Amino acid sequence: MQKLDSKIPDGPLAEKWKNYKAGLRLVSPANKKKIEIIVVGTGLAGSAAASSLGELGYKVKVFCFQDSPRRAHSVAAQGGINAAKNYRNDNDSVYRLFHDMIKGGDYRAREANVYRAAEVSNDVIDHFTALGVPFARDYGGTLDTRSFGGVQVSRTFYARGQTGQQCLLGTYSSLNRQIAKGTVKMYPRRDMLDIVVINGKARGIITRNLLTGQLERHSAHAVVLATGGYGTVFYLSTLGLGSNATAAWSAFKKGALFANPSFIQIHPTSIPVLNDYQCKLTLMSESLRNDGRVWVPKKKGDKRHPTEIPEEERDYYLERRYPAFGNLVPRDVASRAAKERCDAGYGAGDSGLSVYLDFKDAIGKQGEDKIRDKYGNLFEMYEKITGINPYRQPMRIYPAGHYTMGGLWVDYNLMTTIPGLFAIGESNFSDHGANRLGASSLMQCCGDGYFILPNTLSDYLADDIRTGKIPVDEKAFEEAEENVSERIKQIMSVEGKQTISSFHKRLGKIMWDHCGMKRDSEGLKKGLELLDQLEEEFWADIRIPGSEGELNQELEKALKVADFFEVGRLMCEDALQREESCGAHFREEHQTETGEAKRDDKNFAYVGAWEYRGKGEKPGLHKEELKFEYVELKERSYK
Amino acid sequence: MDFKLKIWRQKNAREKGGFRTYPINDVSPEMSFLEMLDYLNKQIIESGGEPVTFEHDCREGICGSCGLFINGRPHGPMRRTTTCELHMREFTDGDTIVIEPWRSKAFPIIKDLVVDRSSFERIMHAGGFISVDTGSAPESNSLPVSKNNSDKAFDAAACIGCGACVAACKNSSAMLFAAAKIAQYALVTQGKAEAKERVDKMVRQMDAEGFGYCSNTYGCEFDCPKGISIDFIALMNREFFSSKVCRQIPGRYTRKV
Ligand SMILES: Cc1cc2nc3c(=O)[nH]c(=O)nc-3n(C[C@H](O)[C@H](O)[C@H](O)COP(=O)(O)OP(=O)(O)OC[C@H]3O[C@@H](n4cnc5c(N)ncnc54)[C@H](O)[C@@H]3O)c2cc1C
Ligand code: FES
Numbered sequence: 001m002q003k004l005d006s007k008i009p010d011g012p013l014a015e016k017w018k019n020y021k022a023g024l025r026l027v028s029p030a031n032k033k034k035i036e037i038i039v040v041g042t043g044l045a046g047s048a049a050a051s052s053l054g055e056l057g058y059k060v061k062v063f064c065f066q067d068s069p070r071r072a073h074s075v076a077a078q079g080g081i082n083a084a085k086n087y088r089n090d091n092d093s094v095y096r097l098f099h100d101m102i103k104g105g106d107y108r109a110r111e112a113n114v115y116r117a118a119e120v121s122n123d124v125i126d127h128f129t130a131l132g133v134p135f136a137r138d139y140g141g142t143l144d145t146r147s148f149g150g151v152q153v154s155r156t157f158y159a160r161g162q163t164g165q166q167c168l169l170g171t172y173s174s175l176n177r178q179i180a181k182g183t184v185k186m187y188p189r190r191d192m193l194d195i196v197v198i199n200g201k202a203r204g205i206i207t208r209n210l211l212t213g214q215l216e217r218h219s220a221h222a223v224v225l226a227t228g229g230y231g232t233v234f235y236l237s238t239l240g241l242g243s244n245a246t247a248a249w250s251a252f253k254k255g256a257l258f259a260n261p262s263f264i265q266i267h268p269t270s271i272p273v274l275n276d277y278q279c280k281l282t283l284m285s286e287s288l289r290n291d292g293r294v295w296v297p298k299k300k301g302d303k304r305h306p307t308e309i310p311e312e313e314r315d316y317y318l319e320r321r322y323p324a325f326g327n328l329v330p331r332d333v334a335s336r337a338a339k340e341r342c343d344a345g346y347g348a349g350d351s352g353l354s355v356y357l358d359f360k361d362a363i364g365k366q367g368e369d370k371i372r373d374k375y376g377n378l379f380e381m382y383e384k385i386t387g388i389n390p391y392r393q394p395m396r397i398y399p400a401g402h403y404t405m406g407g408l409w410v411d412y413n414l415m416t417t418i419p420g421l422f423a424i425g426e427s428n429f430s431d432h433g434a435n436r437l438g439a440s441s442l443m444q445c446c447g448d449g450y451f452i453l454p455n456t457l458s459d460y461l462a463d464d465i466r467t468g469k470i471p472v473d474e475k476a477f478e479e480a481e482e483n484v485s486e487r488i489k490q491i492m493s494v495e496g497k498q499t500i501s502s503f504h505k506r507l508g509k510i511m512w513d514h515c516g517m518k519r520d521s522e523g524l525k526k527g528l529e530l531l532d533q534l535e536e537e538f539w540a541d542i543r544i545p546g547s548e549g550e551l552n553q554e555l556e557k558a559l560k561v562a563d564f565f566e567v568g569r570l571m572c573e574d575a576l577q578r579e580e581s582c583g584a585h586f587r588e589e590h591q592t593e594t595g596e597a598k599r600d601d602k603n604f605a606y607v608g609a610w611e612y613r614g615k616g617e618k619p620g621l622h623k624e625e626l627k628f629e630y631v632e633l634k635e636r637s638y639k
Numbered sequence: 640m641d642f643k644l645k646i647w648r649q650k651n652a653r654e655k656g657g658f659r660t661y662p663i664n665d666v667s668p669e670m671s672f673l674e675m676l677d678y679l680n681k682q683i684i685e686s687g688g689e690p691v692t693f694e695h696d697c698r699e700g701i702c703g704s705c706g707l708f709i710n711g712r713p714h715g716p717m718r719r720t721t722t723c724e725l726h727m728r729e730f731t732d733g734d735t736i737v738i739e740p741w742r743s744k745a746f747p748i749i750k751d752l753v754v755d756r757s758s759f760e761r762i763m764h765a766g767g768f769i770s771v772d773t774g775s776a777p778e779s780n781s782l783p784v785s786k787n788n789s790d791k792a793f794d795a796a797a798c799i800g801c802g803a804c805v806a807a808c809k810n811s812s813a814m815l816f817a818a819a820k821i822a823q824y825a826l827v828t829q830g831k832a833e834a835k836e837r838v839d840k841m842v843r844q845m846d847a848e849g850f851g852y853c854s855n856t857y858g859c860e861f862d863c864p865k866g867i868s869i870d871f872i873a874l875m876n877r878e879f880f881s882s883k884v885c886r887q888i889p890g891r892y893t894r895k896v
Binding site: 048051052055066067070071073075076085087123125126127129131132134135136138139140141142143159160162164165166169172173174176177179180186188240241242274275276277278279280282283381384387450451454497498499501502543545546550551554 | 675
């Protein structure tokens with residue numbers, strides 16, 4: 001078993017990054033020009049990294065599956081981006097941001113990484129401002145902030161309800177500047193399908209050109225994955241439909257460890273399923289819980305119109321169960337509470353799978369205009385999708401798969417266990433433990449891409465200045481391409497009857513039912529069994545029309561869904577071994593008398609990192625012990 | 640609900656395309672327009688045919704991938720709505736719905752309803768940025784921007800790059816798209832230093848890509864799913880004419896008065 005070395009530097013927490021960075025090696029400008037770097041992904045993490053590396057003088061190649069880098073799913077982030085600026089004089093600090101994230105993550109993240117993410121957060125905001133990102137401002141012309149779930153300070157910078165879009169357009173603009181300069185070459189409409197490892201080092205990737213179907217070999221001295229989250233394993237999620245695990249999964253199969261795969265955040269407030277053909281759940285921002293009150297009818301199966309249910313017959317269950325935090329409990333807690341009520345038969349709507357989010361009181365107290373001012377675009381979005389006016393009657397919401405805390409295991413340098421393969425942004429596991437706090441992902445993605453990776457990657461590349469161009473006719477490239485080509489042939493040859501989406505939907509349901517908000521040993525084992533059965537049916541009965549040598553969206557989907565079976569299994573295995581409840585991972589067997597999560601720090605304060613051991617073999621578990629030197633481990637109570 | 644769909648089918652860029660008619664039954668009014676097409680594709684695939692190819696990703700009106708010309712209007716009949724946000728309840732049972740790709744010389748068709756919008760990318764490469772290297776930024780609040788300007792910059796920056804403005808315009812002009820970016824940067828302190836070169840380069844690139852000129856029909860503003868205002872075109876023109884270089888270029892970017 002390989003030993004996991006997180007490479008966390010010694011020294012006091014607040015000094016670690018500064019001292020470590022000072023000791024990192026550099027590559028001279030003349031040598032940088034000879035070094036190539038591949039970045040897969042153009043979300044905040046990928047485009048920030050690619051543009052910074054281009055500015056430094058490296059030769060960078062960037063890939064995404066959309067037609068433009070600007071369409072990466074970071075574009076959909078609504079609420080905001082955190083930074084420890086302390087602009088409100090509310091006693092915020094890097095330490096406080098760090099502490100909130102460690103606690104919010106239910107003590108399953110690395111102290112040193114989280115502290116560093118908090119430390120570079122202020123630089124991210126400064127850079128975005130300089131790039132012309134139109135963050136909300138106060139009348140004096142300075143930046144405005146707002147509060148977000150799970151914290152007591154106001155540190156979230158925002159651009160109306162479109163913070164992700166505005167930040168992404170910022171990183172996209174720096175990317176464009178480098179493309180124009182010729183330091184970065186953009187390859188859109190490419191699916192990365194395999195990673196190429198030569199003499200133990202990541203040296204390239206295999207992509208499929210989505211327009212021609214051609215398989216392409218790209219070589220480089222290092223490869224950076226910034227491929228986002230895999231919440232689409234649930235089929236229905238708040239992610240873009242193209243989001244996938246394939247890039248990270250191909251790295252896993254080539255030897256990169258995959259950490260905490262079962263830590264997936266289920267967001268409590270999304271628009272519920274409204275029809276059988278629905279393929280996407282639209283998020284309603286967390287900020288709505290500042291003014292909306294969550295309730296279900298007190299009477300089981302009460303199908304009256306919500307406005308006809310009198311006050312005394314409503315159960316404001318969050319306020320009842322968590323009087324201290326009320327409607328503002330963290331995401332994991334709010335999601336489970338909603339599920340509990342619906343499973344018990346109190347849910348709203350025909351399906352019984354939704355709860356009400358009611359603004360009646362807020363409108364009564366503050367007036368409709370004030371509410372429109374705060375949430376106008378969200379209310380409009382809700383009405384477009386549902387046809388219901390939320391100023392007149394409560395919204396219906398339900399939890400949805402949202403964010404993957406788990407991902408490729410990386411050390412302090414953001415390097416995976418394959419030398420030369422780095423993972424940044426949502427695709428790595430490092431900063432959010434078992435539950436992510438709102439507005440901290442955009443922050444982490446940009447910190448990784450702009451301020452951390454360029455330094456650690458240069459240190460790695462200092463050994464490569466004499467390597468020369470990596471030839472793509474190496475055997476490893478040939479094998480990898482052959483591998484991909486085989487997989488495609490295998491998929492195309494099935495010639496069955498069912499569509500890929502119909503399998504994806506069934507797979508998503510298995511994952512949701514057995515490895516979703518609540519898990520237990522029996523259910524997880526059942527889930528594994530069902531996955532096997534469905535996978536077998538998949539390989540016997542899928543139908544892909546058309547050919548592989550053209551734009552073929554069904555084939556694209558098939559390649560992604562085929563991987564999801566394997567990802568799903570690893571998620572179940574991971575959830576099974578973790579005999580505790582923490583953050584988003586809730587094991588029925590491990591709860592307090594009042595139904596709250598029961599952590600087991602003595603036995604489970606570790607990162608579970610999985611190793612691929614071959615097709616059909618059980619993956620191996622490595623444990624990275626988490627040491628807490630600065631934070632005291634406490635029960636998270638919101639009562 | 641039942642509909643008759645007339646859909647543009649085209650195998651690739653080289654072959655000629657044409658309309659094909661597909662009846663579709665039992666559509667739920669709760670379905671989004673793209674879910675209705677997913678439902679159609681399921682039926683096509685199960686009966687051995689080739690599904691209709693169309694572009695999409697976020698399905699919540701923000702990534703700008705989707706864009707269909709529906710009954711003669713970009714993104715269909717509802718204002719300020721992208722194709723993925725449009726729902727079938729907006730149609731009448733029994734309707735015939737005509738679905739085409741964006742049509743513009745600068746957006747060649749790739750397959751069925753998918754077009755190549757890389758011309759937009761090249762306009763952005765020409766100048767859609769503020770030249771600042773990572774790490775060189777001053778403290779944010781040392782660059783105050785009035786709330787009014789910052790709000791307006793946001794309104795311009797809300798563009799999702801879908802191309803509806805071009806599809807809506809009888810001249811296939813990309814003025815609204817380029818103007819939105821130019822205006823965003825012209826309105827904030829940080830963007831002023833290179834404002835003149837930016838407008839010049841982006842306008843030239845727009846021209847080189849084969850987009851048409853603006854003749855003030857306001858179609859772009861009307862059909863923009865994000866409601867980007869045509870006022871930004873006026874702002875762009877002002878920027879353009881105040882840039883030194885503009886004097887050397889014939890006045891085709893003027894608004895006809
Ligand atoms: C609806 C929604 C709202 C959110 N709101 C917030 C918020 O308010 N604040 C916050 O902090 N976080 C928020 N998040 C989380 C945050 O947006 C994401 O975690 C973050 O943007 C991920 O960025 P990324 O750069 O890691 O990946 P992404 O932005 O997902 O980009 C992934 C990139 O990888 C490429 N890619 C993927 N697979 C392949 C492949 N196989 N081949 C080639 N290219 C590939 C894609 O093309 C894309 O360019 C939200 C998330 C969602 C879904
Ligand atoms: S699919 Fe993203 S805007 Fe429609």
